[in-house]
Amino acid sequence: MGGESTTRTAPRSGDTGPVGSRTGQRLSGLAVALGLVLFLGGFAWGAVVYRPYTVPTGSMTPTIDAGDRVLAQRVDGGEIRRGDVVVFSDKTWVTNAPVVKRVVAIGGDTVACCSKGKLTVNGKQIDEPYLPEGSAAEITGFPTVTVPEGRLFLLGDERAGSLDSSTHLTDAANGTVARSAVTARVDAVVWPMNGMLGRPTGFEALGTLSSPGPLRTIVALIVVGAVLVLGGGAYGPVAKLLGGRSRSRTRTEPAGAR
Numbered sequence: 001m002g003g004e005s006t007t008r009t010a011p012r013s014g015d016t017g018p019v020g021s022r023t024g025q026r027l028s029g030l031a032v033a034l035g036l037v038l039f040l041g042g043f044a045w046g047a048v049v050y051r052p053y054t055v056p057t058g059s060m061t062p063t064i065d066a067g068d069r070v071l072a073q074r075v076d077g078g079e080i081r082r083g084d085v086v087v088f089s090d091k092t093w094v095t096n097a098p099v100v101k102r103v104v105a106i107g108g109d110t111v112a113c114c115s116k117g118k119l120t121v122n123g124k125q126i127d128e129p130y131l132p133e134g135s136a137a138e139i140t141g142f143p144t145v146t147v148p149e150g151r152l153f154l155l156g157d158e159r160a161g162s163l164d165s166s167t168h169l170t171d172a173a174n175g176t177v178a179r180s181a182v183t184a185r186v187d188a189v190v191w192p193m194n195g196m197l198g199r200p201t202g203f204e205a206l207g208t209l210s211s212p213g214p215l216r217t218i219v220a221l222i223v224v225g226a227v228l229v230l231g232g233g234a235y236g237p238v239a240k241l242l243g244g245r246s247r248s249r250t251r252t253e254p255a256g257a258r
């Protein structure tokens with residue numbers, strides 16, 4: 001009647017139900033599924049392509065310190081280029097343990113030290129910004145060495161204390177290591193999280209440098225996958241929370257004059 005005054009609730013136009021719309025649920029499910037594929041696929045790809053190593057000595061300081069954890073891409077020795085930091089095994093150097101050094105010359109190169117404090121390869125002075133600040137390319141220097149085909153000449157970045165090719169010059173192979181002894185190329189220091197190794201641009205004048213491995217792509221897949229899984233999984237609880245708030249809001253209408 002005219003004198004009555006009651007209230008009633010009216011649904012808000014944005015109310016989609018307790019757990020969101022069916023389209024939203026389907027999209028969230030797809031996001032979770034795709035995210036799992038990317039996340040697990042990224043880890044699987046990384047496990048196939050990369051191997052972790054702990055570097056026990058400081059011979060590669062400051063590029064890699066003692067105790068650092070690195071990721072090294074599994075490669076064939078034939079893929080190695082000048083400037084690469086590689087993992088190899090050579091019983092004349094160390095028994096039953098991998099070694100990490102930098103390749104400064106490959107088969108056919110002539111390497112010598114030093115010219116105005118710099119390493120020379122094929123007569124060209126090599127700029128090595130990865131060496132410790134203020135240090136020379138070699139403490140004592142060494143005579144000219146011609147690297148045999150199929151072999152590598154390797155030095156540590158901490159030249160003062162590195163047991164590398166320069167200290168094995170009296171070996172039968174004049175300090176060189178066979179390409180076949182290389183098992184991996186270091187891409188990044190992951191603990192501490194120093195990231196990707198810098199490009200050895202000082203060797204560009206001598207030939208093509210190695211291309212970075214797929215580590216950045218792998219990390220991107222894992223991150224995107226994790227975001228999709230978390231975002232898709234959060235849709236239901238968020239939609240439920242928003243739906244509950246929407247229903248709790250009411251508006252009143254006079255029920256009198258009809």
